[in-house]
Amino acid sequence: MLKGVKLKKMDIKSLRKILSKKGFLLSRKSLVKRQSSLENLYKISFASLLIISFFYILPSSYKYFSNIFKSNPEIENSSNQKLVQVLEGKFVDEKEIENNTDQDLVYQELYGEVTEEDSLETGVRLKASVLYQLFEDTKYKLSDVRINKIAKPVEIGKLPYELKDIQSVKKRKELFIQIVLPLILEENNKILLDRTKLFAILNKNNNSKSDNEWLIKKFKQYGVTKKDIPTLKRRMDIIPPSMAIAQAAKETGWGTSRFALEGNALFGQWTYTDKGIKPAAADAGTKHKVMMFNVLKSSVRAYTRNLNTHKSYKEMRYVRAIQRDNLGKLMSLELVDYLDKYAETGKEYTIILKKIIEQNSLTDFDDVKILPNSEAVKNLI
Secondary structure (H helix, E strand, C coil): CCCCCCCCCCCHHHHHHHHHHCCCCCCHHHHHHHHHHHHHHHHHHHHHHHHHHHHHHHHHHHHHHHHHCCCCCCCCCCCHHHHHHHHCCCCCCHHHHHHHCCCCCCHHHHHHHHHHHHHCCCCCCCCHHHHHHHHHHCCCCHHHHHHHCEECCCCCCCCCHHHHHCCCHHHHHHHHHHHHHHHHHHHHHHHHHHHHHHHHHHCCCCCCHHHHHHHHHHHHHCCCCCCCHHHHHHHCCCCCHHHHHHHHHHHHCCCCCHHHHHHCCCCCCEECCCCCECCCCCCCCCCCEECCCCCHHHHHHHHHHHHHHCHHHHHHHHHHHHHHHHCCCCCHHHHHHHCCCCCCCCHHHHHHHHHHHHHCCHHHHCCCEECCCCHHHHHHC
């Protein structure tokens, strides 16, 4: 290496002198710097190796974890834009709505659980005098309900036969409302619970298996054949109590009709099944009957399902969605305008409903809440 230099054990100072004589310079700073450069090179090489390895395994890792978390496929929301348009009162193409709804609705899917639950009910028919005493014992007065906006959870299964014999029109109407109001409020509560659950599911990033099963069940119950979320949200909503009471009063003569007393039918809905009451004045070729039920609450449920699914009330549901968005509450006197197809009399029918609502101040009941049901009330009945 260095001619004329004997290699022996020497310190750095002696080495520097020898190298200096031969024309070489050796400094501690240069040695440290060279050592530092080597260390940096090692670090950069190691970091580069890590980065290359990361991007190499990334595609396969993504595919692996995607398969793991894809075990519960989500129900597809066909259009978030349409959801906002419909439920926030903005314009929606009517052809689009028609294509997503009301086609090939199956009776069993719409009313299956209604008839199934009704078949398990028997109901007890109480006399009018017993009902008066019951309402007095539970302090259930319509005058209080109008002021306090709280109704008693009194569930009556059948109308009393004596209702038609009550001479006072005011008392007959009051007893009829006392019977049907809690039934309507209870059914609306069930719908609101479903609606709340629907919103909760849609706000999730991923739906669970039970969420999807629940959605599929509700699609069937509400006749949404294409699993369209905006349509389900528009249909899954309450019926204003004032409108429901008015229709029940009109269809049953305030609870005195044969359909109401014999078939617990409050809303005169038609059916082409075997279970029903044939109208006495029906023509010989008439095939339809009036739906009959074991208890009154089943009639209320079938009624809400009818208004929330049938294509004849599509406009009513659309206006209801606009009201909910713009007003925060439902206006029955406006919604009844869209029930002209409920009866053969058409527009005249809606005019009568408005008169019933206004003359009896039924809108007082639209913001009434029902107390949670209690075993004490059930035992009392």
